[in-house]
Amino acid sequence: MHLRRSRPILLLPVFGLLAGCNMVTMHPSGDVAVQQRDLIIASTLLMLLIIVPVMLLIALFAWRYRQSNTAATYDPEWHHSTQLEVAIWSAPLAIIVALGALTWISTHVLDPYRPIARISPTQAVPQGIKPLTVEVVALDWKWLFIYPDLGIATVNELAAPVDTPIAFKITASSVMNSFYIPALAGQIYAMPAMETKLHAVINKPGEYEGFSANYSGEGFSDMHFKFHGMSNADFQRWVQTVKAGGGGALNRADYLRLAMPSERDPVHRYAVVAPDLYEAILNECVDSSKMCMSDMMRIDAHGGLGLPGGRNLVATDYESLRRRDGRRARTYVASICEIPGAADLKSRLAQTRPQTRLLNDR
Structure with missing residues (x-):
């Protein structure tokens, strides 16, 4: 029985081995990671300002109002205290405001897309x-x-x-x-x-x-x-x-x-x-036989291919081999052919025939 009680104490030296762990996140070598570490520490400390007092008060209340303490005040009709309400809500509100400000600033300063301002x-x-x-x-x-x-x-x-x-x-x-x-x-x-x-x-x-x-x-x-x-x-x-x-x-x-x-x-x-x-x-076009996504988006930005262009599709080789069950294989756009002078022709038509432009817009 005595050995069982002392077993947790015997395990304490094992935790000393954790001292050899390299917590690289908390000991970084780059300034951005240092700022992120400081943000973690600051956020943790702000939260502990609430967590630690609450944990201590739980222990204090459990001890003070235990059944054997006959000297403790017993008031089953108590239901409200303005001072206690102010204390309960003011501290969390202040911490939330502080965390919000810290988060807002850090979100902009540590934006990964933003070039760094300091070394x-x-x-x-x-x-x-x-x-x-x-x-x-x-x-x-x-x-x-x-x-x-x-x-x-x-x-x-x-x-x-x-x-x-x-x-x-x-x-x-x-x-x-x-x-x-x-x-x-x-x-x-x-x-x-x-x-x-x-x-x-x-x-x-x-x-x-x-x-x-x-x-x-x-x-x-x-x-x-x-x-x-x-x-x-x-x-x-x-x-x-x-x-x-x-x-x-x-x-x-x-x-x-x-x-x-x-x-x-x-x-x-x-x-x-x-x-x-x-x-x-x-743009997923390392294979030169495939159209680049940037070109596809440019075409879409100018109105798309329309129904005729939707027919000019080529099945991928591996899909054509897999689709032996009769189902339609997936396709991709192989190329887009441009009619020489088409842009100039459309511009002249738009200037000479406004009704044509109206129909095209529709």
């Missing part, structure tokens, strides 16, 4: 400095990083110089993922045919963990990468190493092979990247 709490972004642009593509199940200004790309490896703003442009190839480097900034989603943005800065050199924070299938658990924070000189050497490493070129055909599902892919570097590759990925 650290004591240093603003220098005038004229150009952010490092990185185009991020979440694949199945690996990460592709394209440096458009440097003409290089990497798989499952990311690097950036310290104290330099980083502008991430993020998309995905097939399913939704979540781009997350806890030491750098909060997570943000990567979605196919959509672009999200993230602005951040790393302030300390080191190797940091990056991963997907959104389940995306069989290989999700191994969808990790290393983020290297480097001095400017080390970063330039890293860039030259990538360019001279003989990793080959990343063109559209190479990307289509890379985008095939695979797991535990090693780091790979590309010395040359097709300049329009990211835009093609974003």
Whole structure:
């Protein structure tokens, strides 16, 4: 019996092992992540201003008004106290106002789409400095990083110089993922045919963990990468190493092979990247036989294809093979043919025959 009672005490040293855990979210190395950590701490402390007194008062009331305490006031007819009502409602109202103000300010200051205004709490972004642009593509199940200004790309490896703003442009190839480097900034989603943005800065050199924070299938658990924070000189050497490493070129055909599902892919570097590759990925037209989504939206913005254009569709190869049960295969627009001089003809008709323009508008 004595051993059973002392068992919880014997387990206390086990909790000491938690001291070796690296709570990277609470010890970040980037200014944006630091501000997000401070927001978590401030919000928690504001909530504790209510939670702690309530917990203490519960214990106090339970002790003071216990059955054995005959000296405690017993008043079953009591039902109202103005002073108590003011105290009960004033404190939560003040905390809600404070949390609301803190949330409103932080929502604008830490907007991931907003370029950062400072490198650290004591240093603003220098005038004229150009952010490092990185185009991020979440694949199945690996990460592709394209440096458009440097003409290089990497798989499952990311690097950036310290104290330099980083502008991430993020998309995905097939399913939704979540781009997350806890030491750098909060997570943000990567979605196919959509672009999200993230602005951040790393302030300390080191190797940091990056991963997907959104389940995306069989290989999700191994969808990790290393983020290297480097001095400017080390970063330039890293860039030259990538360019001279003989990793080959990343063109559209190479990307289509890379985008095939695979797991535990090693780091790979590309010395040359097709300049329009990211835009093609974003618009889902890496396969040059398919129309880009931007072109489709432009056509829709000008009134669409109409019924005749709806007939000019081509079945995808894999759908035509699958649809052996007689059902209609899914289709896509292969191309749009433009009649030379059609725009000028329509303009002349609109000027000479207003009634034609009226019918067209209808």
